[in-house]
Amino acid sequence: MSEMIYFDHAATTPVHPRVVEVMTPYLTQVFGNPSSVHGFGRKARQALEQARDAIARYLDADPQSLIFTSGGTEADNMAVIGGALAHQEKGRHVITTQIEHHAVLHACEYLQNLGFEITYLPVDDTGSVRMSDLINAVRDDTVLVSIMYGNNEVGTIQPIEEIGRFLQERSIVFHTDAVQAFGVLPLSMRELPVDMLSVSAHKINGPKGVGALYLRKNTAFSPLLHGGSQERKRRAGTENLAGIVGFAEAVRIASEERVERVAKYKEIKETMLTIWREAGIRYQVNGHPEHVMPHILNVSFLGIQTETMLMNMDLASIAASSGSACTSGSLELSHVLKAMNLGDERAHSAIRFSFGITNSVEEAARAAGKVAQIVKRLQKE
CATH class of the missing domain: 3.90.1150.10 (Aspartate Aminotransferase, domain 1)
Structure with missing residues (x-):
């Protein structure tokens, strides 16, 4: 054969050889818990924050706006469920599309079970969302819109900037799943009018089991995981340090190439x-x-x-x-x-x-x- x-x-x-190389010491030598105050913990914390800085630089974002997750699915769930729950006093209407990844679609189904109403926007035969459909779907009680950046099956890129500007004028929280776009298209959080953005390491030659959610400053958000004060109390659980270090290296390489x-x-x-x-x-x-x-x-x-x-x-x-x-x-x-x-x-x-x-x-x-x-x-x- x-x-x-x-x-x-x-x-x-496949994981890039450079990524494997930088991860290895964090599996064997620098094994401290980043939340520990002793030397082992401090060394781990330093590596964690350096990785956060590197990924934030690529996204042209404030490092404090990045929340590390177990991957794109968790980042999508956090954005859709955490974003909707944090704004439910204002309304219980969410808009998404019929072509989202199941991490968004199933999160929306979960919200439906909690009493939220979901509008699933149709697309045309190229897989594109029509602005007119979005404009017609927005209501006074719409609190969150989730539309993917680039589709994972057919590759169609949505008019994210146009959608974002429209939603900003109406103070509606906007999330985009950028898992496929990340590392392939230029993304600047200073320029892109989105409040939340999901990314994943294993789509850009990083390790599986690590991703991130970008959360714009002052965007209301309800954490899904409880138990510790990690990630500025937004995502409990000991950080996957080796994975995060590998993620940052994969981002550096993707940026260079x-x-x-x-x-x-x-x-x-x-x-x-x-x-x-x-x-x-x-x-x-x-x-x-x-x-x-x-x-x-x-x-x-x-x-x-x-x-x-x-x-x-x-x-x-x-x-x-x-x-x-x-x-x-x-x-x-x-x-x-x-x-x-x-x-x-x-x-x-x-x-x-x-x-x-x-x-x-x-x-x-x-x-x-x-x-x-x-x-x-x-x-x-």
């Missing part, structure tokens, strides 16, 4: 599409043609079931996915593609290719050629 080509970086990424990475991802995408176009196979690209994440390519190979295509690609040593890793174990149709109303044939034949630092243009060309052969064979059958 030839070496596997990994095109599922939107699900998770971002421009080159994005250029490579765009070239990979164009190379694959050109090969498929020249091969004459039937396919359609899903997502917005321009406002799209550079590392995500969602394609429907018409007439071929997603599972059939994935199995054949796996046999050809190409790893891709049907969409979100959280739901890809089920044969259920993607809620994102369903919301986009693409029609059954496109929705049931969609494959997500997502690129990362281990991929090269040459490798992508080789993979695209193999994919074209598979598609030609299966479209004939």
Whole structure:
């Protein structure tokens, strides 16, 4: 079996060797609890705050506005549930979209059980939210809006600045899940009109099990975890120090390499599409043609079931996915593609290719050629 080509970086990424290197001492030597007052604790605390500073610099944010979490899911839950509960005296109406990650959608379902009313905004066939739908959905009792920055399945980027400015004028708290955008798109919390923003380490070649929530100063918030005064009393529990140190190093590397990475991802995408176009196979690209994440390519190979295509690609040593890793174990149709109303044939034949630092243009060309052969064979059958 030839070496596997990994095109599922939107699900998770390999940990960068530099990240492993900086983490190791914090698993073996600097093991103190950052809340302890003795020398071991102080050394751990110093490393924790240096990591916080590094990530805050990348986000152009105040370090005190960052709350470390166990990942993107916890950050989303904290923002949606913690934000809504803190503002429930003002109202119990929350707005999100039909294409959010399940970490947001299930948090909204939880709020519904508590008596909140949730409006799920539709999207157009490119996966974009229409401003008119948001404007019409806002009510006097709307306290929170959660709209993802870039979609994890089709890569569509939402008009976050326009949405944020509109909500700021109405003093409505705005959260964005930026897990896929982080490290790929430039994000400045001084310029971006959002109150809360979720990020994760394992999407940018950092370790699994660590993420962060950006919480703008003076934004009311109810903590979900209780038991200690860590993270300025906003998230109880001993901090994952080695993970946080690794997260900061992954952010530094992503910051240094971002421009080159994005250029490579765009070239990979164009190379694959050109090969498929020249091969004459039937396919359609899903997502917005321009406002799209550079590392995500969602394609429907018409007439071929997603599972059939994935199995054949796996046999050809190409790893891709049907969409979100959280739901890809089920044969259920993607809620994102369903919301986009693409029609059954496109929705049931969609494959997500997502690129990362281990991929090269040459490798992508080789993979695209193999994919074209598979598609030609299966479209004939």
